[in-house]
Every structure is written in structure tokens, then in C-alpha cells.
Amino acid sequence: MPNGNPAKIAVVGTGWRSEFYLRLAQLLPDEFELVGIVLRDPAKVSAIQQEWNVPTFLSIKELLAAVKPDFVIVAVPREVNPKIVSELVAADIKVLCETPPAADLDGLRKLWQEVGSSQLVQVAEQYLLLPGHAARLSAIKTGVIGTPTSVQVSSTHDYHAVSIMRGMLGAGFGTATINASQFMAPLVDPLIRDAWNADQSEKLAKTVLATIDFGDGLSGLYDFTDNQWHNQLRHRRIIIRGSKGEIVDNDLISLRSPTAIVESKFHRYQLGHDLNLDGHDTEHISLNGEVIYQNPFVGLRLMDEEIAIATLMRKTAAWALNSGPEPYSLAEASQDFLISMALEKSLQMGTSVQTSVESWGK
Numbered sequence: 314m315p316n317g318n319p320a321k322i323a324v325v326g327t328g329w330r331s332e333f334y335l336r337l338a339q340l341l342p343d344e345f346e347l348v349g350i351v352l353r354d355p356a357k358v359s360a361i362q363q364e365w366n367v368p369t370f371l372s373i374k375e376l377l378a379a380v381k382p383d384f385v386i387v388a389v390p391r392e393v394n395p396k397i398v399s400e401l402v403a404a405d406i407k408v409l410c411e412t413p414p415a416a417d418l419d420g421l422r423k424l425w426q427e428v429g430s431s432q433l434v435q436v437a438e439q440y441l442l443l444p445g446h447a448a449r450l451s452a453i454k455t456g457v458i459g460t461p462t463s464v465q466v467s468s469t470h471d472y473h474a475v476s477i478m479r480g481m482l483g484a485g486f487g488t489a490t491i492n493a494s495q496f497m498a499p500l501v502d503p504l505i506r507d508a509w510n511a512d513q514s515e516k517l518a519k520t521v522l523a524t525i526d527f528g529d530g531l532s533g534l535y536d537f538t539d540n541q542w543h544n545q546l547r548h549r550r551i552i553i554r555g556s557k558g559e560i561v562d563n564d565l566i567s568l569r570s571p572t573a574i575v576e577s578k579f580h581r582y583q584l585g586h587d588l589n590l591d592g593h594d595t596e597h598i599s600l601n602g603e604v605i606y607q608n609p610f611v612g613l614r615l616m617d618e619e620i621a622i623a624t625l626m627r628k629t630a631a632w633a634l635n636s637g638p639e640p641y642s643l644a645e646a647s648q649d650f651l652i653s654m655a656l657e658k659s660l661q662m663g664t665s666v667q668t669s670v671e672s673w674g675k
Contacts (some may be wrong), residue, residue: 320630323349323382325373325397327361330411331388335365337623340613344627348380373400384409384633386437386626391416395424402428407633409435409625413472413650414643421647425673428643435629435639436646440473441480442621448579448598448606449553449560450481457567457600458555467536468549471653472646478525478533479649481553486644486674489652490667493523493535493659504543523656535656565600577601584611595620644673 322338322345324331331350338345347367352358358369370376376385384407387397395415401408414436415421428434441450453461464478478484500518502510518539525533534552541547553560558567563579579600585593594614598606608615610623631637651668659666 319344319346320383320634321346321348321380322384322386322626322630323347323351323376323380324386324388325351326388326411327352327357328388331386333619333622334386334388334626335367337615337619337626339365341610341623341626344630348382349376351376373397373404377404377406382406384629387411388437395420395427398424398434399427402431402433405433407433407435409437409629409640411437412646413653414646415650418651418654421650422671425643425647425671429673434643435632436641436643437622437625438473438476438641438646438649439618439621439625440469440477442624443617444581444595444598444606444608444620445563445579445617446477446551447621448600449551451605452560452565452579452600453481453553453555455605457557457565458553458559459557459568461553461555462530463532463534463552463554465534465536465550465552467541467547468551469542470537471656472649474535474537475525475533475649475652475656476641476645477551478535479527479645479652482527482531482533484527484529484531486648486670487528488668488670489528489655490526490665491523491652491655491659492665493521493656495660496520496522500538500544501546502540502544504545505540506543521656521660523659525652525656579605647671647673 324334338347349368349370350361351370351373352361355371362369385401387394387408387410389397391413394410398408398410415424440446461482464481466474466477497517497519499515501513501515503513504510520538523535525535538547550562565577567575569575577600579598581598582596584591584596592614594611595608596611597604608620610620625640628637628640632639651671655666655668
């Protein structure tokens with residue numbers, strides 16, 4: 314931290330997502346000081362205090378009367394997120410809120426009208442910070458595939474997939490045209506979020522396919538099957554195409570000279586295998602013999618999702634303390650959600666849908 318002291322943070326919410334932030338903050342005490350947890354249910358106060366050993370409060374007002382955090386993480390349902398974010402911004406508190414920022418387009422527009430100009434709100438969109446995606450984005454920025462033109466994502470859903478596409482392409486806030494279709498087919502679902510599924514019978518699962526025209530020759534292909542995050546019978550895939558080559562998952566093909574096309578791979582160096590006794594951990598990802606991504610938290614034994622969230626927390630702390638850029642602005646997240654809502658509308662209507670240029674993109 315710039316002043317040598319950890320960033321003071323508070324968390325609103327006690328669901329499974331908020332636990333990521335609480336756990337990571339306690340793993341990084343030199344970087345984060347947990348100064349409070351805000352929850353709504355008085356019956357849970359004792360259990361939360363015992364589990365996390367952090368002061369608890371039943372309202373934002375109570376929290377701010379006791380302490381002023383450097384930023385507050387809001388991890389609550391989308392329906393109530395705007396009200397909490399607006400209350401914190403009105404108190405001049407910087408915010409990192411979970412995705413999506415609002416429940417629908419009207420709520421999104423209202424939230425932007427209330428807090429957009431404050432420059433106090435960031436959104437916890439972490440997918441581009443996952444080690445594999447971070448390495449691919451780093452390679453793209455070197456120009457190895459030339460100008461990126463299209464991204465195909467089959468791994469995650471809605472606004473998360475859109476954020477990957479827009480981030481890899483450098484797409485802005487212009488209009489987008491979406492065409493979506495859905496298909497039903499039998500699929501076994503062997504895993505739920507954190508356990509094996511006892512019911513392994515075939516059930517109909519929905520697959521959504523959509524094309525997204527971002528304009529300026531940039532496009533995306535969306536492919537998501539129900540529970541694809543956790544169902545390991547379906548691969549997670551990404552293709553990023555450019556004017557001089559393409560990346561397919563961990564493979565790269567590119568034009569290196571007028572008469573040479575080169576193939577190479579992204580290699581993840583993993584600790585803890587064979588006779589390596591450093592513990593199971595990701596150390597770095599390399600391409601063509603050069604390290605293009607390093608795990609910032611080697612030694613903590615974090616899974617990829619935790620690495621991404623911890624990286625986002627670190628970036629947010631730097632921004633909150635005026636020593637770093639915005640990690641993921643409300644404007645960027647609003648554009649992601651706008652396009653994902655248009656995708657859902659195209660699916661329901663059976664026609665193409667075009668978005669407008671919204672106030673956060675002007």
C-alpha cells in the first residue's frame with residue numbers, strides 16, 4: 314500500500330460470494346484490514362462475528378458511524394445492490410460492487426444517473442484477471458495475432474462472457490447487434506457448485522448460441538450450456554482471432570514473417586508436481602520461452618478464481634488510495650450487462666436486437 318498501511322475495507326453481505334472477499338482479506342493482512350461486515354439479519358450477528366472475528370453492523374449508517382473504510386465491497390442480490398451503492402456514494406465512500414450492478418435496464422440507467430458521475434464505483438468483474446485469460450490478453454497486447462477481430466467464448470454466461478469478448482477486442486460503447494438461439498438436448502450433470510451430484514440421470518439442458526456484432530468489424534460468438542461452469546463434461550473454450558493469427562485455448566498460431574507461420578503454446582508452470590516440494594500452486598504462464606503472466610500470490614495456494622478476485626481487490630485498493638487506475642468501471646460493467654440483456658431479449662423474441670449508445674458510453 315502507498316502509505317505502508319493496509320487498505321481499510323468493509324463487506325456488505327454474508328452470502329457465498331462475500332466469503333471470497335473475507336477469506337482473501339484475512340489471507341493478506343498486510344494489504345487489507347477488515348473493519349466491518351454489514352448484514353441484515355440480527356439473528357446471524359453472533360455466528361458471523363464468531364466465524365470471522367470482525368465487527369458487524371446492521372446498516373451502512375451504523376458502519377460509517379464507527380469507521381470510514383477506504384472502500385466497501387457490496388456482495389448482495391442485484392435487486393438491492395443499487396440502493397446500497399447509492400447510499401455509500403452519497404456518503405462519499407468508494408465502492409466495489411458485485412455483478413451485475415442492477416436487476417434490469419431501467420435499474421441500470423437509474424443507477425448510472427445517480428452515481429455515474431461520482432467516479433466512486435467499480436464493479437467486481439474478475440474474468441479477465443483469471444491467469445489463463447490474463448496471459449492471453451497480455452499476448453494480444455504484444456501484437457502477436459495482429460489486430461484482434463473476433464472472440465468465441467464457451468465457458469461462462471451473460472455479462473461475464475461479454476466482458477471477456479469486449480476486453481480481448483478492446484470494444485467500446487457503441488451499438489451492438491445480437492442474434493441468439495437456444496437448443497435443448499440431454500446431458501448428465503455430474504457436478505454442482507462444490508460437490509458431486511447424486512442424480513446423474515440424463516436431463517434436458519439448454520444451450521444458447523449467439524452472435525454479437527460490436528461494430529467496426531469486431532464480433533463475438535457466445536456458446537453456453539446450462540451449468541457449464543461446473544459441468545466438466547463440457548470443455549471451457551475460447552478462440553481469439555486476429556489479423557495475423559489466432560489463439561485457441563492454449564494454442565497460438567501466428568504470422569512471424571512474410572514467409573513463416575509459427576505455432577506455439579501457453580505453458581503453465583505448476584508447483585507441487587513430482588519432486589517439487591513447494592506446495593501446489595501456479596507460478597507463471599509462459600509463451601515462446603517468455604514469462605507473460607506471473608501469479609502475484611505464490612505461496613497462498615489459491616485456485617484461479619481466488620487469484621483473480623485477490624488481484625481485483627489489490628487493484629481496487631490501489632485505485633481507492635489514488636495510486637492506480639480504475640480496475641473495472643461501472644461504465645464498462647454497465648455495457649457488459651446491457652449487451653447480455655439484449656442477448657436474452659433476442660432469445661425471447663426470436664429476432665435480432667440492437668443496443669443503443671447509453672449515457673455511460675457518451
